[in-house]
Amino acid sequence: MLSAQALDGLPEVAPGDDLGALIVASLRRIRLQSSHVVVIAHKVVSKAEGRIRDLAAIRPSTRATELAARLGKDPRLVEVILSESSEVLRAARGVLICVTHHGFVCANAGVDGSNVPGADRVLLLPEDPDRSARSLRQRLRELTGAAPAIVVTDSFGRAWRNGQCDVAIGCAGLQPLDDWRGRTDANGRVLKATVLAVADELAAAADLARAKDRSQPVVLISGAERFVSGEDGPGARALLRPERDDLFR
C-alpha cells in the first residue's frame, strides 16, 4: 500500500529560511521515518535558496528582446530564461523549450512567475537540485534522527501529451531508476528494456495528494521503502537522457 499525505502549515518561505526545521514543525504528530519519501515542490527550495530575480533589475539583451517580440513575452523574462539555459530547442507559438544548465528539457528553463510574492519577481530552479535534496536530507537527519528520501519536483510539459506532470529534478536517498533489464517476467522471458523512472512516478503521485488549491508544497509518501536507500545515490541527474541518445533534440 502506497500512501501520500500533504503536510499543512508550511509558512511562506523566504531566502535563508531553514527548510528542514519548517518541515519538521509541519509534521506535527507524524513521526518521520527513514523509510519515508519527502516530496517537495522546488518553489519552496528555490525561495529558501534565494533563487529569485526581480525583473525590474534585468536589462534584456538584443537576442532576448527579439525572441520576446516574436513570442509575445516580456523581454526581461526572456533574458532570465536565456541566462538559465544552455540551449534553446524550440521558440515558436509563444513557447520557449530550453535545455537548462542542469540538462533538463522544459518550458522557459523552469523560470516561473506564479506563486512568488511581489509583482515582478520570478523564481528560478535551484542551482543544483540534487545538492538541495542531499542538504535537506542531512538537515532532517540532524533534526529528527531519520533520513527519509527526498524528491524535489517541478511540473514539466511533455512533447506529445497535453497537460503537465510533476517530475523529479533532484533527489537523495532514492534509487531514481528501477532497472529491470535482464530480469525475467512472470513467464520467465527476459525483459529487454524496462527501466522504471521511480523518482518521476513518486513526484506524480505526490502531486495528486496536494490540496485543491495546490498550496501544500510538501508531501510525505509511505510504502515506497523498496526504492529508498541509505546512501544518497546518483540523484535526479541519472534521469537525464544523454544528448547522444536523444532522438528529438
Place this chain on the structure above:
Amino acid sequence: MLSAQALDGLPEVAPGDDLGALIVASLRRIRLQSSHVVVIAHKVVSKAEGRIRDLAAIRPSTRATELAARLGKDPRLVEVILSESSEVLRAARGVLICVTHHGFVCANAGVDGSNVPGADRVLLLPEDPDRSARSLRQRLRELTGAAPAIVVTDSFGRAWRNGQCDVAIGCAGLQPLDDWRGRTDANGRVLKATVLAVADELAAAADLARAKDRSQPVVLISGAERFVSGEDGPGARALLRPERDDLFR
C-alpha cells in the same frame, strides 16, 4: 490522503474473459466505491480483448524487412509494429518511435513481447482503450452497483528523460486534465499555463503500488475522488497533443 493498493489473485487472462468479474473476485473484502479509481495495466485488457498476434503467422513486407535489418529487430515484429502505426517518427539506434492509430507517440507502437505466454506471441494496445475503460466501468457497475473511474495504462518512455513512466492510454469516469488556467495562485496571481495531467499522474502512482515483480495489473486508488466524475468524460484522447501544436514531431 491518497492511497494506492494493488489487488492480488487476478488469474492469467485469456481472450473473451470477463475482466470485470475477475476484478470483482480479486477485490475480496474491499468494497468497491464510485469514488475509487481502478487503474489497470493494458496487458490484461489487451489479452481479454484478444489483441494478440502470433509472429509465426506474419509475413513481413519489404519495408518491414528493411527497417528490421537496419534496427536489428525481428522483421515479423516490425511488420506488426507498422500495422499498428499511422506514422514512424524515428527509426534509429534500435529504436522505433511511432504514432499509433490512436495518436499515441511511443516506442514500437505499444507492441510488446513480454508478459505474454507463448514464445512468438506479441501483445498490441487495445483497439480503443477509452472504449475498453467505459465498458469495464459499465461492467463493474452491473456487478457491484459502484461505478469507479477506470484508467488503462501503458509504460511510455520520454523524449529527454531516462526510464519509463506509466501513463493513461484510456480512461472513463475521470477528468483526465485538471485545468487551472484563469484560476489564481496563493498570491492572487492568475495562473497562465497550468493544466495537470491527472490521468497520467494516477497511472504513475498506481505503478509504484505494484508488487516488486510487477505481477499485479490492477491497482485501486482512493483519495482521488475530486477527479472522478459521474459521466464517462472525454477519455485519454484528451491527453493527445494535436499535431498542429506539436513542436517535436
